[in-house]
Amino acid sequence: MSSNTRSNAAHYVAPIEETPLVAVDSVKASGRVSNLWTDAWADLRKRPMFWISSVLIVLITFVALFPGLFTSEPPSSGCYLENSNGGPEAGHPLGFTKQGCDVFSRIVHGAATSLSVGIIVTILILVLGITFGALAGFYGGWVDSVLSRVGDIFFSIPYILAAVVVMSVLSQYRNVFVIALAIGLFAWPSTSRVLRAEILRVKNSDYVMSATAIGVSRFKILLRHVLPNSIAPVIVVTTIGLAGAIVAEATLSFLGVGLPNTIMSWGNDISAAQRDLRNNPMTLIYPSIALSLTVLSFIMLGEVLRDALDPKARATR
Amino acid sequence: MTGYILRRVLQAIPVFFGTTFLIYFMVFALPGDPILALFGDKTPNPAVLEQLRAQYNLDKPFIVQYLLYIGGIFRGDFGVSFSGQPVSEILARTFPVTLRLALIALVIEMVVGIAVGLVSGLRKGKLFDSSALVVSLIFISLPIFVIAFVFQYVFAIQLGWARPTVGSGAPWSDLILPGIVLATISFAQIQRLTRSSVIESSGLDFVRTAASKGLSRRRIVPVHILRNSLIPVVTFLAVDFGTLMVGATVTEGIFNVPGVGNTLYQAIIRGEGPTVVSFVTVMVLIYLVVNLVVDLFYAVLDPRIRYVK
Numbered sequence: 001m002s003s004n005t006r007s008n009a010a011h012y013v014a015p016i017e018e019t020p021l022v023a024v025d026s027v028k029a030s031g032r033v034s035n036l037w038t039d040a041w042a043d044l045r046k047r048p049m050f051w052i053s054s055v056l057i058v059l060i061t062f063v064a065l066f067p068g069l070f071t072s073e074p075p076s077s078g079c080y081l082e083n084s085n086g087g088p089e090a091g092h093p094l095g096f097t098k099q100g101c102d103v104f105s106r107i108v109h110g111a112a113t114s115l116s117v118g119i120i121v122t123i124l125i126l127v128l129g130i131t132f133g134a135l136a137g138f139y140g141g142w143v144d145s146v147l148s149r150v151g152d153i154f155f156s157i158p159y160i161l162a163a164v165v166v167m168s169v170l171s172q173y174r175n176v177f178v179i180a181l182a183i184g185l186f187a188w189p190s191t192s193r194v195l196r197a198e199i200l201r202v203k204n205s206d207y208v209m210s211a212t213a214i215g216v217s218r219f220k221i222l223l224r225h226v227l228p229n230s231i232a233p234v235i236v237v238t239t240i241g242l243a244g245a246i247v248a249e250a251t252l253s254f255l256g257v258g259l260p261n262t263i264m265s266w267g268n269d270i271s272a273a274q275r276d277l278r279n280n281p282m283t284l285i286y287p288s289i290a291l292s293l294t295v296l297s298f299i300m301l302g303e304v305l306r307d308a309l310d311p312k313a314r315a316t317r
Numbered sequence: 318m319t320g321y322i323l324r325r326v327l328q329a330i331p332v333f334f335g336t337t338f339l340i341y342f343m344v345f346a347l348p349g350d351p352i353l354a355l356f357g358d359k360t361p362n363p364a365v366l367e368q369l370r371a372q373y374n375l376d377k378p379f380i381v382q383y384l385l386y387i388g389g390i391f392r393g394d395f396g397v398s399f400s401g402q403p404v405s406e407i408l409a410r411t412f413p414v415t416l417r418l419a420l421i422a423l424v425i426e427m428v429v430g431i432a433v434g435l436v437s438g439l440r441k442g443k444l445f446d447s448s449a450l451v452v453s454l455i456f457i458s459l460p461i462f463v464i465a466f467v468f469q470y471v472f473a474i475q476l477g478w479a480r481p482t483v484g485s486g487a488p489w490s491d492l493i494l495p496g497i498v499l500a501t502i503s504f505a506q507i508q509r510l511t512r513s514s515v516i517e518s519s520g521l522d523f524v525r526t527a528a529s530k531g532l533s534r535r536r537i538v539p540v541h542i543l544r545n546s547l548i549p550v551v552t553f554l555a556v557d558f559g560t561l562m563v564g565a566t567v568t569e570g571i572f573n574v575p576g577v578g579n580t581l582y583q584a585i586i587r588g589e590g591p592t593v594v595s596f597v598t599v600m601v602l603i604y605l606v607v608n609l610v611v612d613l614f615y616a617v618l619d620p621r622i623r624y625v626k
Contacts (some may be wrong), residue, residue: 023372025361053493149331149332152331152332152335153332153336153339154327154339156335156604156605157339157597157601158562158563158601158604158609159335160563161562161597161601162343162597164585164593164597165344165593165594165597168585168588168590169343169590169595171588176357182592201585223565243458250459250460250462251330251462251563251567254462254567255567255584255585255586256584256588257585269319270462270463270466273464274571277466277469277470278470281470282519284466284470288459288460288463288466288467290465291460292458293458295456295458295460296454296457296458299458300454303454
């Protein structure tokens with residue numbers, strides 16, 4: 001029975017023995033549940049860009065977790081100067097760096113660094129961004145004024161420049177956690193701004209008023225009703241932010257204030273290869289490709305998520 | 318209007334104090350001897366240490382130190398670089414070069430970005446549009462130093478169309494290649510913004526009215542569609558100014574452009590902490606001023622902004 005009939009159901013009494021009750025006066029409980037997330041999934045699964053980016057991300061994660069499966073070469077101890085700038089040979093598909101290190105092995109081992117910086121920064125951005133954005137947007141008033149101004153301050157220092165200062169000062173403590181902290185501490189305001197704006201839109205909805213009317217506490221309303229309904233744009237911003245964090249780490253390492261040479265990092269490899277750009281450009285190109293592909297896959301994922309989660313964006317696609 | 322300007326300027330004051338305080342706090346409150354840490358791996362001369370301690374007023378309470386530092390900024394004193402030159406003097410020398418580089422980048426990214434975005438938006442879903450989207454996605458994903466090296470290698474070293482590094486005096490012709498590199502950072506974003514706002518405004522009532530009035534396409538596109546699509550682009554440029562500064566630092570470093578960014582780049586590479594901090598502060602202040610000016614300018618362009626509380 002189509003939904004057309006149901007709209008007239010108020011004046012229609014069906015002979016009970018002929019029509020099942022559910023078709024007359026109730027919404028079909030067994031029907032497909034349709035909400036933002038199922039719609040988004042239905043949209044996502046049809047898009048090749050979603051599958052390409054997902055497969056790439058799964059592959060990169062796999063490389064980062066189990067580098068030993070992809071290369072048997074140790075990342076740094078296997079460097080012999082007699083191989084300096086050597087071309088590809090059996091077992092060393094991408095040749096050697098000036099120091100005689102296996103390029104492919106360094107790239108494989110660098111994946112974990114980029115990914116872990118990206119993930120730690122993302123966690124930081126989520127925790128700080130959601131806390132600031134949710135409290136500012138939901139409670140408003142002076143809470144909003146104070147938190148938003150604090151956000152403005154952090155937003156006004158471009159996060160790579162801030163991280164340059166932090167990393168210059170903490171030169172004795174350079175590792176994955178410190179660099180992620182330096183980036184994450186200044187990268188969260190864009191997330192909190194997006195969440196705040198979304199909460200301002202959501203918090204006047206009927207279901208929030210209903211929850212208030214039946215006496216649900218303010219904090220519980222925020223947690224159970226407002227946040228879950230305003231989290232979609234945050235997911236989009238954070239996915240793209242993860243890509244930004246990976247670029248930031250590589251940029252800092254490239255500038256020499258990121259990770260020390262003892263830690264495999266694509267930024268370090270690119271930085272080392274630049275001195276030999278004329279003679280052996282491929283040692284610079286290969287880590288650059290790895291870096292760009294990783295960044296590309298997260299940005300692609302962020303973009304398809306944005307299209308899927310924002311019906312308005314779908315219109316301009 | 319006056320109310321809006323006043324409100325916006327008042328809002329900038331706590332942000333100014335907040336950012337400078339934050340940078341100052343980061344340098345002098347993080348663990349370790351701040352002066353020693355500023356040297357990185359190098360071991361400084363004890364005399365230099367003493368002199369630096371006095372210079373940064375480290376014998377006084379923290380808040381006094383900060384206020385002295387702020388007082389210096391207001392007098393145009395941004396400190397002294399590692400080599401003993403006042404930062405303000407270095408700025409006076411290097412800023413014009415960076416301004417020229419930024420101008421080249423800005424013109425290229427605006428012209429190319431808006432043109433490609435406009436055509437994409439008008440031919441939504443066609444071959445040109447899809448290829449432009451793929452190209453922009455690639456440009457968004459490539460970190461600036463990768464683009465810089467690839468362009469330097471291909472166009473300067475291999476093809477010989479430009480010089481790989483900028484010569485003395487930074488002539489305009491040498492600045493074109495780094496300018497193009499710098500432009501690629503924002504080009505993709507401008508193209509996408511223009512595209513989506515062109516699509517959005519194409520469907521609006523006033524465009525339909527213009528068309529039904531019998532206006533030619535040639536008049537509707539620039540006057541009705543494009544002009545209304547430019548506001549988000551201007552806002553984006555202001556917000557994205559920070560990325561541009563980071564990009565300028567890397568690009569100027571790689572192409573050896575004698576600008577503000579290169580000074581910061583060299584200081585970072587050599588681990589010259591005090592210079593790094595001074596220049597980061599200067600860049601943050603420039604960023605604040607640019608955003609303030611663009612916000613005010615924006616209010617002149619779009620009356621809706623000044624009436625929103």
